Amino acid sequence: MTVGLLVGGERITQSTGGSHEHIYPATGQSNETVALAGSQEIDRAVTSAWEAHRAWMALTVDRRRDMLIDLADLVHEHLDELARLNVDDYAVPISFAGTALLLERFLRHYAGYVDKPHGASTPVNGSFDVNLIEREPYGVVGVITPWNGALAVTASCVAPALAAGNAVVLKPSELAPLAALRFGELCLEAGLPPGLVNVVPAGAAGGDALVRHAGIRKVHFTGGGATARKVLEAAATNLTPVVAELGGKSANLIFEDADLDAAAVLSAHQGPLMQSGQSCACASRILVHESVYDTFVDKFLSVIGTAQVGDPMDPAVSFGPVISQSAADRILATIDEAVSHRAGELLVGGKRLGGKLARGYYIEPTVFGAVDNASALAQTETFGPVVSIMRFRDDAEAVRIANDTVYGLNAFVQTNDLARAHRVARQLEAGSVWINQFSDMSPQGPYGGYKQSGFGRTGGAEGLHEFLQIKNIRIGMR
Structure with a gap:
């Protein structure tokens, strides 16, 4: 049986990106066959995400806040299941697989930001004009997670992206896609618009198609420096901004x-x-x-x-x-x-x-x-x-x-x-x-690197602002 992609609320088991035989590292044995996204599935996911973004922004802030809290409650109910899937993904000991709890914590934290002020009003020199500084969502963002922290990165990126008003195309590594796919299902069960969180396991080709897609307005990448250079090169196609959380030698x-x-x-x-x-x-x-x-x-x-x-x-x-x-x-x-x-x-x-x-x-x-x-x-x-x-x-x-x-x-x-x-x-x-x-x-502390460990932050207000862009509106008061 093939584990399918999750696009627009639907499972896709036949994909142009082929499939990956998932190996359980503790035994070296095949665990699952996972469908991989190719350029067609990426395009479908981005289209679905834009439709969901418009539906998401049509909801009042209190409704979006409450839906994220509902999602956090649902994640809490499924913590044990998500932890076991984390083990299935990359054989991390169950004693450490509590990163599922991070998912709940980040969702609850950023749900509280949805209805809080994101902008400001300032006076203008030599004028009585009204000057508004607003923070608005990008629309659709791509989040690329590593195999060794799919749930942790999903927590620290998807939660603030949704709170900021974006839709997400989430690309987990083909080496560890199972927990992320289940999270996508929970988003649907919580009542989020179909396509607000698309989950598209993919290899290098699918990741490249995601970063190069003109409908992706920002990319958050977590991984190694060599891959980051390829991501930045691909993002340059459309001058797409990138946040990169990279490696370390601490x-x-x-x-x-x-x-x-x-x-x-x-x-x-x-x-x-x-x-x-x-x-x-x-x-x-x-x-x-x-x-x-x-x-x-x-x-x-x-x-x-x-x-x-x-x-x-x-x-x-x-x-x-x-x-x-x-x-x-x-x-x-x-x-x-x-x-x-x-x-x-x-x-x-x-x-x-x-x-x-x-x-x-x-x-x-x-x-x-x-x-x-x-x-x-x-x-x-x-x-x-x-x-x-x-x-x-x-x-x-x-x-x-x-x-x-x-x-x-x-x-x-x-x-x-x-x-x-x-x-x-x-x-x-x-x-x-x-x-x-x-x-x-x-979720309260910003996290990210200096030097070749990357740029940008997850966590805290800084992590929320990574998924918001600034607009200045000036109203003449003549």
């Missing part, structure tokens, strides 16, 4: 006054364990003050050693497989290259897991110590369960090493010195700095 600074037990737990889960390191927020460069380096490493490796590996549907499991065979091959090649080039000392891991897990794409949590920050291991996003540990002497060196990368999405600081926390956070070149805290996305 530094995690462990100062000598930190709670080392807590820092070890946080570093393990924010590093190689969470989503098997397959996260843009992965803290893959761990910088440790030289006076506590050995003590921290011992505690850190101890936490790594307690990680439960196995069936992602088991609530006790905290560490799962990587997404595919090709990803496993790439990550293992990165490890082998780091060993052969002596980029650091391999402290633990480095191999593919066998036994009853051999058919899945499981790689051991892998830790390198005494890593050279100039090495490829420290500078290239691995997107796998591989982290590097480095020493630093003082605050200035810690900041210098942390900023010595082309990326700037997240940074983490472990310290009990409040003055140091403030000082260092302001010196770090990152869009988000987390002090003694995991990367915990919330």
Whole structure:
């Protein structure tokens, strides 16, 4: 049976984009056959979205607000189902699959913005004219989500896009389309106009058709830098504006006054364990003050050693497989290259897991110590369960090493010195700095990158404004 696209409220199982055999990473076995959108389906989705946008904007603000709250209520009722689909998508352990809860939280948060003022009125020099500054929706926006965070990105992008008055063509990765498709169904069940949220799993060709479509007025892309360059090139066809949330090589600074037990737990889960390191927020460069380096490493490796590996549907499991065979091959090649080039000392891991897990794409949590920050291991996003540990002497060196990368999405600081926390956070070149805290996305906080980690924001008022364009209206008062 083929899982179909969701366009204008209808399922489409026969598509011009062909199909994709979805593989469950924990077993290496076929899970579903997924229809993929080609240019014809993209065109149909955009047309449907414009019709739905007009219907959406014909509703009063209180009605749109209440419908988004109804959708949030429906998502709440289906949290367990969405979490299980998240596991089916990319074998993230069910213990971490609570990103479905983000969907509910973002919907509730942005529903509250629907009926709030989006504009302003200002005086004009030398005149008594009425000068209005309004924020209006783009109309139809394209949202491209990555396989490793389909629900999280859907939450942070679709919720504000709808609250701003837009319709959405949502393109999840063909590697993880199942939870996003179910969300599209819930939008219909909540009474949103058919086509307001179209869900079109697609590969590179379908994504290119979406970005190049003249009916798409803005694109929000989450993914890697190489693909982002292709997206920007395609968007240039119609000068379509793009928001890009890209990768990272985040530094995690462990100062000598930190709670080392807590820092070890946080570093393990924010590093190689969470989503098997397959996260843009992965803290893959761990910088440790030289006076506590050995003590921290011992505690850190101890936490790594307690990680439960196995069936992602088991609530006790905290560490799962990587997404595919090709990803496993790439990550293992990165490890082998780091060993052969002596980029650091391999402290633990480095191999593919066998036994009853051999058919899945499981790689051991892998830790390198005494890593050279100039090495490829420290500078290239691995997107796998591989982290590097480095020493630093003082605050200035810690900041210098942390900023010595082309990326700037997240940074983490472990310290009990409040003055140091403030000082260092302001010196770090990152869009988000987390002090003694995991990367915990919330609808109240803007999220996005510096440097090659992207531009634009999701979350907060800033995330809403990404889906609104500004119009100035001046009324002469003669």
